[in-house]
Amino acid sequence: MQAKTILSIIGVNQNDDDLHSAIELCRESKAHLSVLVTALAAPPIGGYGEVTSTAWIEERERETEQLSLKVAAAKTILQSDDISFDVASVFTEYGWAENEIGERARYVDLTLIGGGLLALDDMRREILNGALFQSPAPILVVPKGHAASLRPKTVLIAWDSRNEASQAVRAAMEQLTAADNVSVAIVDPHASTHSSGEEPGADVAAFLARHGVRVSVNVLASGGRAVADVLRQHATDIGADLIVMGAYGHSRVREWIFGGVTRSMLEQTAVPLMMTR
Template sequence: MQAKTILSVIGVDQDDADLHSAIELCRGAKAHLSVLVTALAAPPIGGYGEVTSTIWIEERERQTEGLRRKVAASKTILQADDISFDVTSLFTEYGWAENEIGERARYVDLTLIGGGFLAHDDMGAEILNGALFQSPAPILLVPKGYAASLRPKTVLVAWDSRNEAGTAVRAAMEQLIAADNVCVAMVDPSATTRSNGEEPGADVATFLARHGIRVSVDVLPSGGRAVSDVLRQHAVDIGAELIVMGAYGHSRVREWIFGGTTRSMLEQTPVPLMMTR
């Protein structure tokens, strides 16, 4: 993936760390930065009494003013730099946020979501759902304390021989080719013709090697642990600077209700995570 337009979603109440990280990422990639400042509209409180309505209107006015101030502050920071950028705002209702985020993410190469935004439980899930399920572009999830980069030296690819994993690998091909080391990690793979082949990981390793990628395959036993825990630990063990994986091997509803590898990795990733549906 060669990113020429990167979308950075930031919230009204968060600090500027995610914005500065996005600026550095776009400067290195020579990409246009599209900043979307978002706020969830406060829902109506109680019934339809005059006092309640007045309080609700005042709260929404406070929110829109905060949004305006954040947009202005973001523009000031960006104007001090030399990258190409635009800044827009989104003031939306909870039920509409996912679709509106997806609409904007549909026309970029990558959606960048920083740790500051994910700390807001109310909006974080809406952003992730919109970016992942309403857009074909990958997301780059950057935990707090990490700098966003599209030139990692060591990459861990979470592989399970499914279409989602294949889509994620193709989306990250530029990063994989440029990396010094790419580790394909498989947790408890079954060696069957219809699943992973007689030698799990051999097919994808051959595919990547033909692109000039320096690749190795690690077959990891879970030992009764969750797949996400095994992947997180292995990423730390090999010094990975990026994890690449596909989103939602199970149905979206089932994964969200009962948990799963995708949800667990989104909630807690030790290093930047590039994910594609």
């Protein structure tokens, strides 16, 4: 994936760490940075459909003012840099947030989710769902303490022979071909001609090798541990600075209620994670 436009979503109450990380990523990639400052409106006191209180109106006015101040502050920071950029804002209800985010994510090559946004429990789920489900562009989730980069040296591919994983690999092909080492990690595969192949990982390894990727296959036994835990440990063992994986092999509702690899990796990723669906 060659990123020419990168979307960075910034919460109105965040510090500027995510913005600075996005600036550095766009400078490295020579990409245009599109910043979306986001605020989710609190519902009316007492619930929707009831008489709107004066206190609620005043709160909405304060939230709108905070959003304007955050936009102005972001522009000030960006104007002191030498990258191409634009700044927009969205003030929306929780029920519409996914659509609002998705609408903007459709016109970029990559959506960047930084550690500051990941820490916002009231926004994280809506933002991630919008970026993943309402746009075909991949997301890059960068946990706090890590630098955002599209030039990884060691990459872990979480492979499960599903379409989602295949799409993620194709989206990250530029990063994979440039990496020094790429590990295809498969956890507890079932060898058959209808799932992982008679030799799990051989097909995707051959596909990647034809693109010039320096690839190896690692079949991992879970030993009763969660798949996400196995992948995180393997990423640490090989010194991965990027994980590539597909999102939501099961239904989204099932993932959020009962958990799953996607949700666990998004909530507890130890290294930057590129994901698409």
